[in-house]
Amino acid sequence: MKLLVTGGAGYVGSVCSAVLLANGHDVTIIDNFSVGNRDAVPAGAKLVEGNVADKALEVLSSDTFDGVVHFAALSLVGESVEEPSKYWRNNVGQTLSLLDAMRDTGTKNLVFSSTAATYGEPEKTPITEDMPTAPTNPYGATKLAMDYAISSYAKAYGIGATSLRYFNVAGAWGGFGENRRVETHLIPLILQVALGHREDIKIFGNDWPTPDGTAVRDYIHIKDLADAHLLALESNTPGNHRIFNLGSGDGFSVREVIDTCRKVTGHPIPAVEAPRRAGDPATLIASSQRAMEELGWRPRFTDLETIVADAWTFTQSLGDRAHSAHK
Numbered sequence: 001m002k003l004l005v006t007g008g009a010g011y012v013g014s015v016c017s018a019v020l021l022a023n024g025h026d027v028t029i030i031d032n033f034s035v036g037n038r039d040a041v042p043a044g045a046k047l048v049e050g051n052v053a054d055k056a057l058e059v060l061s062s063d064t065f066d067g068v069v070h071f072a073a074l075s076l077v078g079e080s081v082e083e084p085s086k087y088w089r090n091n092v093g094q095t096l097s098l099l100d101a102m103r104d105t106g107t108k109n110l111v112f113s114s115t116a117a118t119y120g121e122p123e124k125t126p127i128t129e130d131m132p133t134a135p136t137n138p139y140g141a142t143k144l145a146m147d148y149a150i151s152s153y154a155k156a157y158g159i160g161a162t163s164l165r166y167f168n169v170a171g172a173w174g175g176f177g178e179n180r181r182v183e184t185h186l187i188p189l190i191l192q193v194a195l196g197h198r199e200d201i202k203i204f205g206n207d208w209p210t211p212d213g214t215a216v217r218d219y220i221h222i223k224d225l226a227d228a229h230l231l232a233l234e235s236n237t238p239g240n241h242r243i244f245n246l247g248s249g250d251g252f253s254v255r256e257v258i259d260t261c262r263k264v265t266g267h268p269i270p271a272v273e274a275p276r277r278a279g280d281p282a283t284l285i286a287s288s289q290r291a292m293e294e295l296g297w298r299p300r301f302t303d304l305e306t307i308v309a310d311a312w313t314f315t316q317s318l319g320d321r322a323h324s325a326h327k
């Protein structure tokens with residue numbers, strides 16, 4: 001397939017682009033490098049530098065594209081609370097331009113990165129797709145708005161679309177992984193301690209209603225996540241918008257993640273306990289039953305040690321290119 005990938009210089013976009021290329025697809029990336037890295041654009045992908053809203057129509061009109069995989073977004077929860085305008089414009093505004101470009105060029109196959117944050121604080125776990133959506137921050141709200149926009153575009157313009165609601169994506173594949181200037185994700189933050197780029201890791205809350213008192217999250221290996229995108233692209237049907245949760249279906253506490261990182265890296269990784277953060281749910285675990293049944297998706301790398309080991313191999317390979325090395 002000839003595919004447009006937005007945000008292909010970011011973490012998920014770079015790995016997915018590498019997986020698409022490895023499966024024989026033709027990949028054109030649009031990225032403005034607001035977050036992504038130039039060295040994360042996989043060899044073999046064509047690069048168009050710029051904003052999705054400015055470049056989508058130009059790229060999609062330049063040839064016949066079979067589909068679009070839309071990763072480009074801003075995704076820092078705290079920043080979205082402080083600067084909602086930036087998030088609504090960048091996430092929703094740019095997505096509407098992309099959807100218009102798809103409509104205008106007759107491009108009818110879309111896979112979109114949605115998020116567990118659309119559910120907010122769930123009433124129960126595991127979270128299924130029919131549970132209420134009630135995002136607790138503007139980031140999650142922009143993603144939910146995009147899901148709504150995609151539904152109506154799919155129906156009116158015959159686009160076949162899938163929103164994949166990722167839980168905590170982690171690990172690395174094919175020489176690509178997490179290397180952000182501003183890092184907020186637990187595993188890369190812990191690994192920065194092991195690299196000596198950060199003194200300790202903060203544990204926010206030790207009194208959650210969980211087995212060891214720390215928050216529990218569902219970690220999905222980036223390669224399993226990427227495979228789901230391929231399955232979605234291959235099975236979208238015109239006019240239909242499907243929504244699937246993607247997680248490994250298992251929860252690991254913050255303490256368990258830190259212990260696994262200690263084991264994998266051999267570093268003591270000092271941890272400091274801090275108060276709970278507002279808006280953090282105690283437990284977030286996905287039910288990926290629907291993706292398994294309807295996409296035929298099977299996560300293969302559900303072992304936390306494998307996820308951390310792959311992330312650690314990648315993090316070490318960065319050397320001086322690690323953004324955390326320059327703080």
Ligand SMILES: NC(=O)c1ccc[n+]([C@@H]2O[C@H](COP(=O)([O-])OP(=O)(O)OC[C@H]3O[C@@H](n4cnc5c(N)ncnc54)[C@H](O)[C@@H]3O)[C@@H](O)[C@H]2O)c1
Binds near residue numbers: 031037050167169
């Ligand atoms: N990483 C996770 O655990 C996770 C979980 C749930 C959902 N998601 C979603 O998956 C997607 C990818 O996440 P990620 O972790 O790879 O993020 P990332 O920040 O690493 O990558 C996003 C990429 O999009 C680019 N970008 C942003 N706005 C753009 C614009 N207007 N025009 C062009 N390029 C633009 C950035 O430069 C960056 O390269 C995001 O939409 C995110 O919301 C990620």
